[in-house]
Amino acid sequence: MAKPPAPPRAWQRMLSGRRLDLLDPSPLDVEIEDIAHGLARVARWNGQTRGAHSFSVAQHCLLVEAIAGHLNPDWSREWRLMALLHDAPEYVIGDMISPFKAVMGDAYKGVELRLLAAIHLRFGLPAATPAIVKRKTKDADKISAFLEATELAGFEREEALRFFGRPQALPREVLALIEPQATEVAQGAFLRRFGELAER
Numbered sequence: 001m002a003k004p005p006a007p008p009r010a011w012q013r014m015l016s017g018r019r020l021d022l023l024d025p026s027p028l029d030v031e032i033e034d035i036a037h038g039l040a041r042v043a044r045w046n047g048q049t050r051g052a053h054s055f056s057v058a059q060h061c062l063l064v065e066a067i068a069g070h071l072n073p074d075w076s077r078e079w080r081l082m083a084l085l086h087d088a089p090e091y092v093i094g095d096m097i098s099p100f101k102a103v104m105g106d107a108y109k110g111v112e113l114r115l116l117a118a119i120h121l122r123f124g125l126p127a128a129t130p131a132i133v134k135r136k137t138k139d140a141d142k143i144s145a146f147l148e149a150t151e152l153a154g155f156e157r158e159e160a161l162r163f164f165g166r167p168q169a170l171p172r173e174v175l176a177l178i179e180p181q182a183t184e185v186a187q188g189a190f191l192r193r194f195g196e197l198a199e200r
Contacts, residue, residue, distance in 0.1 A: 012092055020092060025115050027122035032194055035119070038091030040187035046095075049152040051180040057090050058190040060144060063177040065193065068140035070174055081197040082120070082129050083137045084190075089115035123198060143167045151178050 011021045014034040021029070036058060043054035065084040069075060075083075087095070089112045096108065117127040129137070146164040149155035155163075181189070 022092065022111055022115070025118035027118045030119050030122040032123070032191065032198075035085075035088050035091045036187045036190045036194070039088065039190060040183050042090055042095050044095060044148060045153045048154070049148070049180065050154070051152065053180040053182055055148060055152050055178075055180045056183070056186045057087055057095050058186040059177065059181060060148070061085070061087055062186075062189060062193055063144045063147070063174070064137065064140045065197075066174045066177055067143050067170065068137055070170060071140060071168065072136055077197050077199075078125060079130075079133050081123065081194070082125060082133055083140065084193060084197060085116070085119055085123070085125075086129075086137050086141065088119045143170075147175070147178050152180070 010023045011019045013019050014029075014031065015037060016031045016034050018029040018031055018034065020026075020034075039058035039061060040056050042057040043049070044057060044060050045055070047054050049055045061084050064086060065080055068083040069080050072079075092115060093108075093111060116129075120127050120129070142164045146160050146167045149160040149164060150157055
């Protein structure tokens with residue numbers, strides 16, 4: 001009698017040596033170095049951006065956290081850390097563009113939310129992002145998307161307004177984060193900002 005086929009592999013091996021199970025991720029298998037390494041190598045907009053370098057998810061996370069901090073100056077370090085990590089699951093599952101997420105539906109969202117919960121728990125955050133933080137991070141995410149779309153991804157302003165809404169005025173130091181960086185630079189910047197926000 002033939003043996004039944006083995007279940008498909010649902011874990012990924014990280015450079016740290018951790019094996020992260022996508023179906024049941026453990027906070028013990030999450031390392032910030034793996035997250036920074038992965039996010040710095042995942043391109044936003046499927047790489048369809050101007051410049052010598054891709055605009056990475058690591059840079060996007062830094063931009064969103066800076067925008068959220070500017071718009072919500074009273075935010076705690078914990079809430080800003082949640083904003084920085086809002087797309088952290090993409091170090092494992094990549095950055096799917098919104099149209100493809102819509103096609104994939106709940107299956108993708110379920111994996112993403114389980115990974116985010118494990119990431120949060122690993123760094124002492126609540127498993128689920130509080131509703132107010134989630135909503136305001138999404139506001140910052142839309143502003144970031146507008147800037148990325150018009151500055152890097154070839155969108156006309158009117159087209160970007162339809163999809164992402166009207167952006168807010170931002171200080172020069174925040175706008176400077178839209179410049180695509182080399183992988184190692186983006187990775188280092190993400191790790192430094194994480195270190196600043198994770199300090200107790």
